[in-house]
């Protein structure tokens with residue numbers, strides 16, 4: 346579902362006037378408005394509201410920009426990725442990436458942004474340096490594995506936050522090596538896993554991928 350978002354610029358007591366109009370920037374008739382709000386410290390923040398339909402937003406610390414996936418319902422600027430400068434309060438003209446960009450995932454180096462193209466059952470790969478889609482690949486209409494999804498038998502199957510419901514196990518029972526990451530030590534998936542890690546995937550996965558990189562040299 347698309348949603349609007351609020352960008353908070355902490356600028357002390359005075360409001361600032363930021364333009365959204367100019368070459369290379371997207372703007373709309375209701376592009377922005379400024380509000381004054383009292384923050385938790387009791388001081389005044391200026392909040393700039395930018396009007397842009399979005400499916401997902403991520404912050405890229407590498408270039409200090411927010412990236413938003415813009416649904417087709419946004420009209421001529423839809424089906425794109427928009428780069429937002431939170432300091433200037435400007436929205437870059439959205440770059441077309443394909444049908445219905447939704448979830449965004451940023452690579453650790455901040456140079457590659459992946460988006461799920463829900464209308465094309467694909468993953469799009471976007472380069473944050475050139476601000477262009479560099480490739481996309483199909484993942485199929487039903488990425489579910491299990492009773493009502495696909496049956497797979499890979500050498501290695503890594504599950505992250507998968508409980509191991511019988512309907513899911515039905516589709517992966519041919520996997521030779523299951524690695525399970527789950528914060529619930531009693532999760533059913535551990536009965537089927539050759540290797541299991543109990544913990545929060547947000548901590549485990551970065552450590553896991555770092556170790557893989559080290560092993561690959």
Ligand SMILES: Cc1cc2nc3c(=O)[nH]c(=O)nc-3n(C[C@H](O)[C@H](O)[C@H](O)COP(=O)(O)OP(=O)(O)OC[C@H]3O[C@@H](n4cnc5c(N)ncnc54)[C@H](O)[C@@H]3O)c2cc1C
Nearest residue numbers: 490491492493494506507508510512513527528529545546
């Ligand atoms: C007729 C029928 C057919 C079905 N067919 C399929 C099918 O084909 N494929 C399928 O997959 N399902 C199918 N299901 C659904 C199935 O019953 C389960 O609901 C589904 O598999 C559960 O998916 P899940 O493991 O992603 O979610 P959940 O069961 O909700 O499990 C989420 C897991 O994530 C863990 N977790 C949450 N947060 C974190 C964190 N931060 N770090 C680490 N771990 C975390 C939790 O401990 C939990 O174990 C079917 C159901 C029915 C009734």
